[in-house]
Amino acid sequence: MYRGIDHIGITVPNIEEATAFFKEAFDAKVCYDVQRPEHEPMEGKDVEKQLGLPAGKSIIHMRLLRIGEGPTLELFQLGSPADNHPARISDLGIQHFALYVDDLKAASNRFEAAGGSLLSEPHPLAGVEDGPHNGGVYGLTPWGTLLEFITYPDGIDYPEGSEAERWTPSSN
Structure with missing residues (x-):
């Protein structure tokens, strides 16, 4: 029924700057823009309800990026500053993603x-x-999003009774 994680959404202060960072740091590739800044912003009661967006907030730019083999990153840029600081390990909810590296x-x-x-x-x-x-x-991106780099070429010592092995990108 479930095939896997499709994408991870990240709100950034500026999509062009975030894209440049992801390209330079991770060789990210742009897939496409869902919302472009020259178009009417995504806003209003329907958008607020669909996305859980606070009243009066708008999305002016959305872009999907791909880094290697794995889920896509969906970047969001709001029409006004984000409400809070970037999530940390001590915060509830999704607070980082990890990139497997050789x-x-x-x-x-x-x-x-x-x-x-x-x-x-x-x-x-x-x-x-x-x-x-x-x-x-x-590590922290320039705007404060927490990322992790991980490598485990020696494998994982799975305990008896593990129901699944973790997904690991194949080597290129």
């Missing part, structure tokens, strides 16, 4: 060169994800 150090360097900032040095994974070459690191 070379953690190279991915971290490219992310920082594009304007992102790492929260720490790359570190080993813990528990069932531990392995000599497994690792991860969290």
